[in-house]
Amino acid sequence: MDHISPESIGRFLTVADASEILNVSVDEVRELIQSAELPAISVGSPGRWRIERRVLEDYIEQKYEETRRMSLWREANAASIQDISEGPKHRR
Template sequence: MNDSNDPGSLGRFLTLADTAEILNVSASQAYALVRSGELPAIKVGGHGHWRIERAVLESYIEAKYEETRRMGLWNQAEYASLAEYSFDHNRTTRS
């Protein structure tokens, strides 16, 4: 992806096709993200073409990384707790 300060960059706003390419998903998946409101976008022009601001897309990607990180920590804590509980339970029943 080009830096937004690079004169050869795509510009401030991206099309759904640009967004799909950056996220490595299909155009219909990018459209679904926009239509659901998960990925904020605006409609421009007479035909209402969707545009996603580059900074918004970058924020969305960062938020997804953070969500994934938190879920990983949650799952680690959840499984660690279950294993500990299971271990303590077996210990008490044998005493």
Template sequence: MNDSATPDRLGRFLTLADTAEILNVSARQVYSLVRSGELPAIKVGASGHWRIERRVLESYIEAMYEESRRLSLWNQSEITPLTELVDGRIIRP
């Protein structure tokens, strides 16, 4: 993606490089998000190039904003000293 790239020009599906530029991270970081399942993507074509649907990326970004907002509220709350458990594991002492 370059400076003249517009969302309309990119179409429905983004490459890892396009996604990396939008998120301002490296393509390797995007690949890691895809491989972990955190950022849903599909493999297309015989060589299996990863593609990320634009609306999925937008949903991912919104979810990250919401996660950040909730973490901020948690850290500001009066109950911050409480231990947080997930699946029986302490994630926040």
């Protein structure tokens, strides 16, 4: 599969589809499913996972939000460390 567009796929994605969209390996997608980080359903024979397109889009949005929050936390944490390292200002 060269390129996956929302118009070319149905409601459910295969693990291979999801790995291409996320630009990670099939094994990494399976790990996300097994850890329940990425919700999926087992269809047919054992190990045949399907990820709802909407669920994958929600997962991507959550990762963006997580990244944004971590960035804000690091900025706040760095500012606090800088404030502490400067120490209290003494008056003479």
